[in-house]
Amino acid sequence: MKKNDMQKYLSEVAKNTTPYQWEEGVSGKSLRFDTNTLPFPPECVDDFLVNLENNCPINEYADPAYTKLKQLIAKYEFVESEMITITNSGDEAIDILAKTFLDPGDCFITAPPTYEMFSIQCEINRGVMLPVPLKKETWEVDSKEIIKKSRQPKVKLIFLVNPNNPTASIIPEETVENIVNKSDAVVVVDEVYREFYGKSAVPLLKKYKNLVILRSFSKFAALAGARIGYLIADKKLSEKFDAIRFPMGVSFLSYKLAETVLEKNKSWINQQVTMIIRERERLTKELTKLGLYVYPSFANFLLVKIANASIICRKLKQKNIILRDRSSKKYLENCVRITVRSPGENDQLLKKLKEIL
Numbered sequence: 001m002k003k004n005d006m007q008k009y010l011s012e013v014a015k016n017t018t019p020y021q022w023e024e025g026v027s028g029k030s031l032r033f034d035t036n037t038l039p040f041p042p043e044c045v046d047d048f049l050v051n052l053e054n055n056c057p058i059n060e061y062a063d064p065a066y067t068k069l070k071q072l073i074a075k076y077e078f079v080e081s082e083m084i085t086i087t088n089s090g091d092e093a094i095d096i097l098a099k100t101f102l103d104p105g106d107c108f109i110t111a112p113p114t115y116e117m118f119s120i121q122c123e124i125n126r127g128v129m130l131p132v133p134l135k136k137e138t139w140e141v142d143s144k145e146i147i148k149k150s151r152q153p154k155v156k157l158i159f160l161v162n163p164n165n166p167t168a169s170i171i172p173e174e175t176v177e178n179i180v181n182k183s184d185a186v187v188v189v190d191e192v193y194r195e196f197y198g199k200s201a202v203p204l205l206k207k208y209k210n211l212v213i214l215r216s217f218s219k220f221a222a223l224a225g226a227r228i229g230y231l232i233a234d235k236k237l238s239e240k241f242d243a244i245r246f247p248m249g250v251s252f253l254s255y256k257l258a259e260t261v262l263e264k265n266k267s268w269i270n271q272q273v274t275m276i277i278r279e280r281e282r283l284t285k286e287l288t289k290l291g292l293y294v295y296p297s298f299a300n301f302l303l304v305k306i307a308n309a310s311i312i313c314r315k316l317k318q319k320n321i322i323l324r325d326r327s328s329k330k331y332l333e334n335c336v337r338i339t340v341r342s343p344g345e346n347d348q349l350l351k352k353l354k355e356i357l
Helices: 003-009 012-016 045-053 067-077 089-101 118-124 143-150 173-184 202-206 235-244 252-264 267-290 310-320 343-356
Strands: 032-033 084-087 107-109 127-131 155-161 186-190 211-216 229-232 301-305 321-325 335-339
Touching: 032 335, 032 343, 045 252, 067 084, 067 252, 084 089, 084 235, 089 118, 089 155, 089 186, 089 211, 089 235, 107 118, 107 143, 107 310, 118 127, 143 155, 143 173, 155 173, 173 186, 173 202, 186 202, 202 211, 252 267, 267 301, 267 343, 310 321, 310 335, 310 343, 321 343
Parallel strands: 032 321, 107 127, 107 155, 155 186, 186 211
Antiparallel strands: 084 229, 211 229, 301 335, 321 335
């Protein structure tokens, strides 16, 4: 078979889908300010690994319902455990949502610039995106237009991110409720960065059945490498999510580590969040002193407007500092995204940025 003949077997979706973009050619010595991860792993990891020596039934499936982890999350979120669906990362949660609600040709609404996996996963599942862009510079959601578009017959899903990635902006609580209340669709609120903001739409679940909260352990719990997330929704919806997700899609090691973090490291989580918020304010002030424009942030990263952004990112990469260059993206011209890391790491970023500027 000739190499090009394989194209004829691909679906139309596969032909037009490109991989999610990561920074290439990153050395092991680099400081990564491009991934929005926390600077340290949870304190409990060492004890967790020691305990595995005495109790590691990796040859078995263990608990396919993740009963204990659901109970711990329910306590953390102040909801009932039957409202929780465990997923292999927040990205699998998006895939489950698309499979649950979208038939071929159905539509979903996003508010760009926002997390790109919504469009990737929903379009793979034959959904059609209806973008309602954020208002330029203020990054406010256009709630009236979202509600209006949601009433079109084929619209099934609305994705809101609070705080938003990559703008680090927020949607006020009353705006979220207004969209949930008045739209004719299921509203998914991605709260992956919630701890750095401090407010949540979870209490609205008591009033609205068309609301779903998306969460991940990658950020607040510093478990990006474990790939574990969850959905919070009405019990009936959660039953459907559990029917659609992969059975035992989360590894034994990942969900046990998530249990350990929630059991033993809640105070550590709070300490890390406090440190990141403090460093977020300091980094904002220092970058502003350098003449850069920093958008207000409620997350663990900053969106920064900088002239010659791609050149600056390339020069920093040569000094083993990696930023997320967003300057070629629509809506984000001349912008970079910078993760807030530990005080010492942030100092290294500032020092090398000053040298370049």
